[in-house]
Amino acid sequence: MKVLVLGAGVVGTAAAYYLAKDGHEVTVLERHETVARGTSYCNAGLVSPGDATAWASPAALKTFFRGIFNHELGIRVRLQADPYFYRWSLRFLRQCTTERLRANTLVKLRMALYSLECINALSEETGIAYDQRRKGIFYFWRTQESFDAGARTYTFLGEHGLPIEIVGRDRIAEVEPGLAAAKNRIAGGIYSPIDQTGDSRQFAERLYAHSAGKFGVSFRFGTTVEGLEIEGDRVRAVRTSVGRIEADAVVLAMGPESGLLGRRYGIDLPVYPVKGYAITVPLEDEAKGPTMGGADEDSLIGYSRLGNRLRVSSTAEFTGFDRTHRPHDFAGIFKAAHDLFPGAFDQKKAEIWAGLRPMMPNSVPVFGQAKYRNLFLDTGHGHLGWTMACGSGKFVSDLVAGRKPDIDPAGLIYRN
Template identity: 75%
Template sequence: MKILVLGAGVVGTAAAYYLAKDGHEVTVIERHEAAARGTSQSNAGLVSPGDATAWASPAALKTFLRALWNHDLGIKVRLRLDPYFYAWSLRFLRECTVKRLRANTDIKLRLALHSRQCINQLSEETGIHYDERKKGILYFFRSQKSLDTGTDNYRYLAEHGLPIEIVGRERLAELEPGLAGVKEKIAGGIYSPIDQTGDSKQFTDRLAAYAAEKLGVKFLFGTTIQGLDIEGDRVRAVITSAGPVTGDAVVISLGPESGLLGRRYGIDLPVYPVKGYTATIPLEDESKGPTMGGADEDRLIGYSRLGNRLRMSSTAEFTGFDRSFKPGDFRTILETGKDLFPGAFDEKKAVLWAGLRPMMPNSVPVIGQAKYRNLYLDTGHGHVGWTMACGSGQFLSDVVAGRKPQIDPKGLLYGTAR
């Protein structure tokens, strides 16, 4: 079968790999000049089942409402004349119950654990490396109060299959020597030993090259998707800036733009763009930097050690499709980096970036057939697209082939009850 994948981010490229591995003839259509130049270009670098807790929760509801007037929070909401944002917000608010939090978290954790296995198996089979580190991730808290309240979500994940260790500051410093000098600022945290880190752009670049060379995947870079040519219950072609491209099936993996395309054709796909910021800095003194990934839970900042670089990421800003940024937007990120790893880097050498995450109101991606017989979705992964990309691609390949999925599909398939 000839399959057209729309989007060459980490999600679309992983989907193309698994579909081509299944024997399909795959073409990927991407507006940028190379893979991973949009959402997947930069993130915290965390492949993190430990971050599977859904955003929508009673606590998030309070933070979301506070963010309407307090723009110093990790979540920032810029009110604008955007009816789609208000519709998305109402859906988000409906997910902010304990019952929905647990149900959505169960789905995310199931897919995240599967995806971690998939990326490791893929790396072993293809020989692709991406500055990966498999040392675990530390999720730590600065105060005893935040530690006491923040461990509840991790205990729930542990009850549902995630190995964790609750650690005090001494054990934390033992696990992460890079934090030993500032351990008195930290009350304790959670260590997830199976979590890992890596460079999503490096991974996607190399996977795209492998898929093209070894599996015959064709990439149409610099090609803008203008619409779909639909007849009856089928998509006949994808209309692009280079003309129509025909195929037997189409997969939408357009990140934050997925919802824009879907709504044009009557597909209920409430993906909304949420801006995140990253700083990537060479380590001047590697001995003073982290040895594994981590998350400062009080300041909502995640970080990874990528080779000799430190990657830090923060903020969820609701500001439409605005990708602009200014140096002041990175103040908290850089100050936190200097606070945690003093003397490790020169902030003047930081490479700054901002991009949009494709967020669903319930934090759960959508995968599977949507409205038309030959149209599939693999999108809406939010801030954990890097974590879930390979598992989503593998799951999609099962759906397209009509096989029994390797994981329980409950809550993942588009249009099914969650």
């Protein structure tokens, strides 16, 4: 079949690889000049089933409302004249029960664990390198109260397939030597040994080159998707800035823009943009930097070691499609990075970035046919797009082929 993939972030690029490997004639449409120039450009670098806990929870409900009035928190809510923001917020709030938290978390964990297997198999098969480190991720808390609560959450993940180790303050520097200078300010943490890190932009760029070279995948950059041409119960063609392009099947993987396109054609797709901020800085003294990925859970800070670089990311800001940023937006990230890794880097050498995560109200990505027989979804991955990209690509390729997926699809398939 001729398959069009809309979007060349890490999710769309991975989908294109698996579809082409299946024998399809694949074309990827991307408005930017190359792959991974949107959400995938500069995330925290964590490939993290350990971060599968759904955002929507009773605790998040309180934080969401606090974020309306206090813009210094890790979650910031800027009220806006966008009726869809309020519709999305009501859906999010309805997911903030203990019952929904557990159900959504288990679906995310299932896909994240599967995707971890997929990315490792892909890397070994293709030889693609992306500054990956398979050393685990250390999740930690600053107070005993938050550590106790966090340990309960991770125990739930551990009971459902995630290997974990509870680490007290006395073993922090043993598990992560890079935190030796900060260990007295940390109450304890959870070590997830199967989690890993890597540069999603490197991965997408090299997977693009591999897919184009080995499978003949056509990437059309500088091509904006303008609409769909519908005929009966099928998408006949995609209208673009360079003309119409026909296809037998279309995969929608446009990140935060997926919802905008879908809703124009009667598809109830509640994907909403949530802005995140990140810095990337070379390590001046590598011995003072982390040896693995980590997350400061109280500060909502995630970081990774990418070669000789440190990547630190934070914040979930509800501000529509605004991608702008100011120096002040990164003050908390720099403060946390200096606190955790003093003397490891020169702040003046940092690259700063802000981008939008495509978030569903229940934090679970969505797949499958959407209203039209040949339109497939692969979107809504939120803060785990990098973690879930390869599993999602393999999963959607199975759906396009009409095969039974490798994992249970319950909770992942689109329902209008």
